[in-house]
Amino acid sequence: MPGRLIYLMGPSGAGKDSLIDAARQPLDELGCEVARRVITRSAESQGEQAEDVTFEEFERRLAQGDFALSWRANGLGYGIGRQIDHWLAQGRHVLINGSRGHLAQARERYPDLLPVMLTVDSQVLRQRLLRRGRENLVQIESRLQRNELFAPADWLDGGQVVRLDNSGELQITVERLLGKLREHGVSAAPDRT
Numbered sequence: 001m002p003g004r005l006i007y008l009m010g011p012s013g014a015g016k017d018s019l020i021d022a023a024r025q026p027l028d029e030l031g032c033e034v035a036r037r038v039i040t041r042s043a044e045s046q047g048e049q050a051e052d053v054t055f056e057e058f059e060r061r062l063a064q065g066d067f068a069l070s071w072r073a074n075g076l077g078y079g080i081g082r083q084i085d086h087w088l089a090q091g092r093h094v095l096i097n098g099s100r101g102h103l104a105q106a107r108e109r110y111p112d113l114l115p116v117m118l119t120v121d122s123q124v125l126r127q128r129l130l131r132r133g134r135e136n137l138v139q140i141e142s143r144l145q146r147n148e149l150f151a152p153a154d155w156l157d158g159g160q161v162v163r164l165d166n167s168g169e170l171q172i173t174v175e176r177l178l179g180k181l182r183e184h185g186v187s188a189a190p191d192r193t
Contacts, residue, residue: 003088004186005110006032006095009103010118012074012143013128015166015173016097017049019118023174030178030186032093038067038079069109071102074143093186103161114162114184116177121167 010016020034027034037050040058053061058077062070067079084094088110098106103115120128122144129140162180166173 001091002112003031003091003093004184005084005088005106005113006093006181006186007098007103007106007110007113007115008095008118009098009100009115010166011100011120011125011146013125013132014118014120015128015170016118018170019166019173019177020095020097022170023177026174026178027095030093030181031091032095032181032186033084033087035080035084035094035096037097038077038081040077069096069098069102069106071099071105073099073101074139074146093181114181114186115160116162116164116180118164118166118173120165124167 008016008020024034038053038058038061039050040055041052055077058079061067061079062077066082068082068084070077070079072078078099080096080098084096087094100117107113107115126140126144129135129143135143162184164173164176164180
């Protein structure tokens with residue numbers, strides 16, 4: 001039986017990378033792989049454990065069909081490698097750090113995906129973006145405005161999207177994530193041999 005794709009999304013600064021890092025071991029125990037993204041940003045930037053590439057390299061890989069999913073947001077290119085298809089075919093679950101704006105396309109390719117929306121209070125989000133120092137003030141305002149586009153609950157498909165608030169303690173969010181995954185049938189997958 002194929003594994004399930006868990007499509008984690010939320011605004012930049014909501015804590016997706018922190019959540020993924022904190023949940024790595026329990027996700028592993030559930031038989032869930034965490035896919036590494038390919039991103040067109042400088043290697044000096046801080047953040048997730050992604051593979052940073054030039055725009056030219058990203059475009060080359062895209063043209064070669066190296067990505068199972070790809071999108072552009074905030075002036076960057078993002079790609080998820082085809083390795084996820086191999087893992088899913090083996091019955092392993094896969095968590096990816098996805099994009100809210102790309103959810104419809106991801107669902108076309110993976111109809112059974114489990115969308116998980118990480119939310120955060122606007123003031124907490126502003127402080128996190130300022131603290132991480134990855135963007136200038138204009139870029140931060142742009143990210144906050146983009147977040148407002150996705151704030152209304154009507155785009156969450158009437159409850160089809162699992163919603164997690166990450167405004168407080170990270171460990172509580174980890175526990176909620178794992179509970180939601182179990183509720184949606186994500187449980188231990190076959191051994192990874």
